[in-house]
Amino acid sequence: MDYIKAFLIGGLICAAVQILLDRTKLMPGRVMVLLVCTGAVLGFIGAYEPFVKFSGAGASVPLLGFGNVLWKGVKEAVDKNGFLGIFLGGFKASAAGISAALIFGYLASLIFEPKMKK
Template identity: 75%
Template sequence: MEYIKAFLVGGAICAAVQILLDKTKLMPGRVMVILVCTGAVLGALGIYEPFAEWAGAGAGVPLTGFGNTLFKGVKDAIDKDGFLGIFKGGFTASAVGISSTLIFSYIASWFFNSKMKS
């Protein structure tokens, strides 16, 4: 049942994003920023954590989960380091995700050529 919930929730988030991309003139980069900010705001309101516990990986894998991770890192760093935690908390909490993205993107660039969208 856990896999089904994750599949349905993650699929619903991805479907909503695809509809947003298809029905508006928003560029993909802006939509990604909207997702990260939405995850951070929902985390700040205390809504995202119970939702993520219920949905499992379906809520944690999309970019909304990344936004929530950034928020939690900044919140913990502010509690620990004060004002300076604003600047380093997000990097500390998401270092593994950012590093793996860079490494796997670099490896993928060996095998695939990018094409400009016309």
């Protein structure tokens, strides 16, 4: 049941984003920033953790989850390091995910020979 719930919640998030892209003039980059910021704001107000507990990976994997990870990292670093934690926390909390995305993206580019759009 956890897999079905994650699939449905993740699918609803993706469908909402696709509707947003199709019905507005927002560019994909701005929508991505909107998702990350929404995840951070939901984490700040305490609404994201119950959402993740309910939906599992359906909520923690999309960009909303990345925003929440950034928020958690900043919060922990500010508690530990003070003002300097604002600049350090997000990088420390998300370093593994960003590194994995870069490494696997590079490996995929070696395998599939990407071409630039004209």
